[in-house]
Amino acid sequence: MNENKTQGQQLLDKLNFKLKNAWEKTEEVEKAKAFEFCQEYKTFLHKAKTDREFEAEVEKLAKQNGFISMEQIRKSNKKLVPGMKVYHINRKKSAVLGVIGKAPIREGVNIIGAHIDSPRIDMKQNPIYEDTGMVLLKTHYYGGIKKYQWVTIPLSIHGVIVKADGSSINVVIGEDETDPVFTITDLLPHLAADQMQKKMSEGITGEGLNLLFGSIPYNDEKIKDKVKLNILNLLHEKYGVLEEDFISAELEIVPSFKAKDVGFDKSLVGAYGQDDRVCSYTALKALLDMDNISKTAVCILTDKEEIGSVGNTGAESTLLENFIASLCYLGNETYNEMMTRECLANSKMLSADVNPGVDPNYEGVQDKRNASYLGKGLVIQKYTGVRGKVGGSDANAEFIGELRKILNDNGIIWQPAELGKVDQGGGGTIAQYVANLGVDVIDCGVAILSMHSPFEITSKIDIYICYKAYKAFWENQQ
Numbered sequence: 001m002n003e004n005k006t007q008g009q010q011l012l013d014k015l016n017f018k019l020k021n022a023w024e025k026t027e028e029v030e031k032a033k034a035f036e037f038c039q040e041y042k043t044f045l046h047k048a049k050t051d052r053e054f055e056a057e058v059e060k061l062a063k064q065n066g067f068i069s070m071e072q073i074r075k076s077n078k079k080l081v082p083g084m085k086v087y088h089i090n091r092k093k094s095a096v097l098g099v100i101g102k103a104p105i106r107e108g109v110n111i112i113g114a115h116i117d118s119p120r121i122d123m124k125q126n127p128i129y130e131d132t133g134m135v136l137l138k139t140h141y142y143g144g145i146k147k148y149q150w151v152t153i154p155l156s157i158h159g160v161i162v163k164a165d166g167s168s169i170n171v172v173i174g175e176d177e178t179d180p181v182f183t184i185t186d187l188l189p190h191l192a193a194d195q196m197q198k199k200m201s202e203g204i205t206g207e208g209l210n211l212l213f214g215s216i217p218y219n220d221e222k223i224k225d226k227v228k229l230n231i232l233n234l235l236h237e238k239y240g241v242l243e244e245d246f247i248s249a250e251l252e253i254v255p256s257f258k259a260k261d262v263g264f265d266k267s268l269v270g271a272y273g274q275d276d277r278v279c280s281y282t283a284l285k286a287l288l289d290m291d292n293i294s295k296t297a298v299c300i301l302t303d304k305e306e307i308g309s310v311g312n313t314g315a316e317s318t319l320l321e322n323f324i325a326s327l328c329y330l331g332n333e334t335y336n337e338m339m340t341r342e343c344l345a346n347s348k349m350l351s352a353d354v355n356p357g358v359d360p361n362y363e364g365v366q367d368k369r370n371a372s373y374l375g376k377g378l379v380i381q382k383y384t385g386v387r388g389k390v391g392g393s394d395a396n397a398e399f400i401g402e403l404r405k406i407l408n409d410n411g412i413i414w415q416p417a418e419l420g421k422v423d424q425g426g427g428g429t430i431a432q433y434v435a436n437l438g439v440d441v442i443d444c445g446v447a448i449l450s451m452h453s454p455f456e457i458t459s460k461i462d463i464y465i466c467y468k469a470y471k472a473f474w475e476n477q478q
Contacts, residue, residue, distance in 0.1 A: 034464035108346025115305030119143030143306030351431035357447035377413030386426035393431035
């Protein structure tokens with residue numbers, strides 16, 4: 001074919017960088033694998049709509065695939081050997097898993113990290129009240145949401161209630177076909193003249209996100225809040241809880257609908273919580289498929305990223321550092337703290353997170369030469385942050401070069417990108433917190449549309465490529 005091209009065209013092919021359409025560059029058999037992979041992914045999304053549910057699935061899959069808990073290894077006084085698979089669950093909200101490689105731990109590990117929390121609405125600690133013959137629940141939204149997107153849609157309640165005696169009850173209401181669902185109401189257009197004049201951020205307020213919960217009164221004329229009493233009685237009959245038990249509860253309100261194929265060609269996935277479960281799921285699946293590797297592979301799945309990675313289950317905690325220290329301690333006859341420091345300094349990490357894809361309805365917020373596109377493969381972000389890269393991580397050129405070589409050598413289609421136009425806004429990931437430990441880190445993941453909405457959109461081919469890229473990183477990074 002090159003014989004028919006001019007010298008200039010051949011030179012352009014050699015020197016020019018051009019994004020590839022992953023669908024066009026993928027064999028039919030691989031496309032079929034992508035669809036199959038995403039069918040399992042959609043099923044997983046329905047099982048794991050919250051951080052606690054994701055963690056529970058992680059532990060289940062880990063055990064099924066021969067992983068042993070670090071606590072069990074410590075109790076048995078065993079030492080880690082190549083090929084061993086280990087995991088640690090942290091407070092039922094975050095997890096770290098590892099596959100032990102042949103190289104000594106102090107030479108470094110290869111890490112992929114993602115977060116398993118998503119923007120949502122949380123129930124307040126004293127939530128139940130009655131007004132105008134209806135019972136509603138007071139809420140407090142979690143993470144960066146557009147509040148108007150969460151009204152007039154069917155919602156479910158997921159979480160845990162810890163009772164006064166210390167026992168706990170897992171709650172999931174609104175997912176089964178026979179379950180009731182809940183909703184947050186909105187004002188009808190006929191009476192919304194004042195509301196429609198407000199800014200979008202003010203049309204629905206945080207204190208206005210009250211969940212409609214019931215309307216049948218208890219049959220007793222001497223009771224003031226009859227509907228509330230009836231609801232409390234129903235809750236007590238079903239779960240054995242009192243109103244005070246809500247103070248020690250963690251109840252999350254999420255969309256009740258399942259993940260769906262989007263597009264007439266079914267090429268896209270639409271679902272709640274794909275930021276960042278699309279990357280955490282692909283990373284988890286890639287690790288479960290690891291075996292007989294040179295360097296130890298570690299997958300960390302954290303909570304609280306949407307509110308700054310804070311707390312003892314977030315990436316800013318000592319979770320990863322403690323896990324690495326445990327690997328060093330259990331993998332050597334003698335141990336000192338410098339082993340952990342050496343290991344971290346020699347380690348590499350992919351911060352697995354989504355990036356906003358170019359939306360043809362809203363092109364103005366992106367620098368299209370440095371933006372990500374659905375269907376064009378794995379997204380690599382050298383840096384994140386706000387405006388002047390504030391609050392972000394910035395990978396060094398050498399590490400980017402290493403990653404490029406791995407991806408190119410393994411036929412992984414990829415694209416470079418940043419979050420948006422420089423002065424438009426920005427954001428960060430967990431990358432900065434791991435980089436602070438001395439680890440080389442770069443962000444890479446899947447392009448997404450409608451990020452932080454109740455129904456986010458990703459491309460099936462990108463999801464599958466992401467899985468293959470993470471797998472290639474662990475298998476080839478030296």
